[in-house]
Amino acid sequence: MSMTEAPHTGTLQIEDERQISDTRRELVLNMGPQHPSTHGVLRVVLTLEGETIVSTDPIIGYLHRGVEKIGETRRYSQFTPWTDRTDYVAAPLNNLGYILTVEKLCGIVAPERAQYWRVIMAELSRIASHLVWLGTHALDIGALSMSLYCFRERELILDIFEKFCGARLTTNMMEIGGFSRGIPPGLVEQVESFLQIFPEKQQEYVDLLSANPIWIARTRGVGIIEPDAALDYGLTGACLRGSGINYDIRKAQPYLVYDRMDFDVPLGTHGDVYDRYLVRMEEMRQALRIIRQCLDQVPSDGPLMLNDSNYVIPPHDTVLRTAEDMQRHFVWVIKGFNAPKGEVYVAIEHAKGELGHYIYSDGTANPYRLRIRTPDFVNLQVLPYMAQGSMLADVVALIGTIDIVLGSVDR
Amino acid sequence: MGLIEDRFEKNVLTTSVDWVFNWARRSSFWWLQFGLACCAIEMISASMPRYDLSERFGMLYRATPRQADLMIVAGTVTKKMAPIVRTLYDQMADPKWVLSMGSCANVGGPFDTYAVVQGVDQVVPVDVYVPGCPPLPESLYYGILELQNKVIKFDTFAKKAGKSGAEQERDRDRRAAKASLVGTDAVISSASVGFGTPTDNSYTREP
């Protein structure tokens, strides 16, 4: 059936009411791009029969900015800011995925201390992303105070990011080869204090939601994804683990220092919205555990950045003091390095699933093709599958449980 | 707020009733919840416990444009989204203001590409530009305080010169705001272009 192109403005707008037969009437409803619950500019065209959903058609692209095309016109080191803007609630994880891909292409490995700090920042970013998810998801379902609590804790994490790299949201913190600027004094104490504060705050969320009969009534049994369908739809992250499939890239194909960390991977049993909620809450606790171990194990001194590599920015002190390194810095920034010819695909465990970067390099200073495989884009496909046969009021819960960020869906 | 005395024109007398209307109009902006991209997260953070935009400033977000008088365009406006922005602006009732938040809404931001409108002021008239990528919540506050100044100015001009005179002054203010933006945001956005990029000779100006 064809969708009519009525002006898609406002929130809920009735587009068309069709009478298919004498006994069946379908209503096409447009949940427009500007809607309080669509987490950004997502448009969902729903076909309803009464209150039951017959089919959904998510229409995306309202935030398509051409990031992949930009990647073909920038040097490898210049592209990191655009990765912040794809998934803007968990920017360090995006940076990490891209930087690991470039490092694999160039064949370099960051020093160990830098890897530990990368893991700490990545896990903090994971917690920050889950807090935004929880706040907006609960807000959509009706628990208004949850959003206030979650964003209050998120401010603590953003303070840590600001101390580390200068920016709250679009951090641009990972660099090829490690970190070129040192760890600021007081950062370790700030992270430790966050680890002290957060568990009891998370207990507040649990007290508010996990045994709440309203929450359970709205999320239990809603949006069930069968494990086979989860694999077919290529789901990754909490959507996959909520259906019981044990696949976490940090365990299955470890990168950085995750193979030295001791953490568990939570799995759901029913594959409904409530299970995915429990999985993400537990992931936050496991992230705290990982940060705790990293802080215990991280070497307190040591190089944070590779030396003597063509692919890495020269150290700041020698750049300012020696002519040779100043030349190298200038050439590295302006002309860029010629990456080896080849193609790599590196996937990391982003907060929302598998974030993969595919770089095809033709030996020049710009990537020939830079592809960002975002978890949201692939996970959003499962919305029609989940929504079929469910009620209209559940659609916001379903959109929330996939955990989408439209910058990441549309790139 | 102890800055009220500085904001009035020295040679304009206002009655106390007008002052009350004035104060009410600027102190209770109801903004249209219209977050597009990363700036939306900062806008949400601005209305959350640490920077409390709602309770301190009397601002409230409304989901429908019919009840809103301020549209904060936070995020990148793409060509697919631009007609919708315009429709929402048209649906808002007078008096209405537009605050362009962030680099993308000001000049297109770091995205000088085929799919992005280079600034929301190509779509709707903008009163205040808040630069940043994303602007801190404190920057957004500064923008909103500037907007309150503009509300006062609009009302006092409406008393002096009538509604059309006030509209002309507002238009001049918009041009001045855009001109002063060229030094800030355009530099930030253009610096992200990089060097040695292949020149795109096939880009044509609009007819």
Next chain:
Amino acid sequence: MSQDSDPNRKDQQTPPEATSAPAEKLTPAADGDPIQPKDDWAAASPASEISTADEPQSYRSRLGLALASDPDVPTVEPAHDQTGVQVIDSALVYTGYWGPLDESMHPAIIAIRNHFPDAIEEVAFFRDEVTVRIRARFLQDVALMLRDQPELAYRVVSDLTAVDMLNLRATPRFDVVIQLLSIRNRQRLRLKVGIDEQQPCPSLTGIYKVTNWLERECYDMFGITFEGHPDLRRMLLPEDWDEGHPLRKDYPIRGFKQYVQPGFENPAPRVRDYRRD
């Protein structure tokens, strides 16, 4: 290069002996790549055995990589590039996440050769990744076989995208790239299909449901049509976008037209025009 003496790291295991010489197979890293990894690095144990231990092995020990400070390890000649800076490659070469870097040992390649002898055009290995180039008419059969064989079990398509090879070769113009993932074996595989400009690519929507949107995006960005796709329409750009397919190499990044809002008489002056050539 990190040469920390870390007590946590397990001792380096000596790499097993190689059974064949895969050194030439490191295409397409031809003239730019200074380091040719040694034979024994490439022939480490295949990752098809699933570790039942709670802790995965330390990744350095799985690398089979010797320390550069070890006196028995022959040093590799560092190369120079145009800036005159020495390139020292502390190569992260083999992690085992893509299977053995040898055509005669990789189970997926062996299976494809057994079932469809003509399907494979080329096999490439680069930095422990395995890329198999398949002829277009075999794509659906190969994918079905890779998915349904219980030992291979490539049940998940991680990504399906395309690369416009306009600047690098004449035909075929596009390379459709498919990243496969096997959760059972924790292995990835990359398939590549060469598609020409007007040639339709066989669609994988019948086999994997995830490719529905991925192929739509590919069509939107490159103009590659997928034969057998139920609903091929534009996804990221407006559905009535008539200005072409943006990710092609002959498409300018700024596009062709600026946006003009109908009915808006005096928009603000544009800022970015001042840099135009």
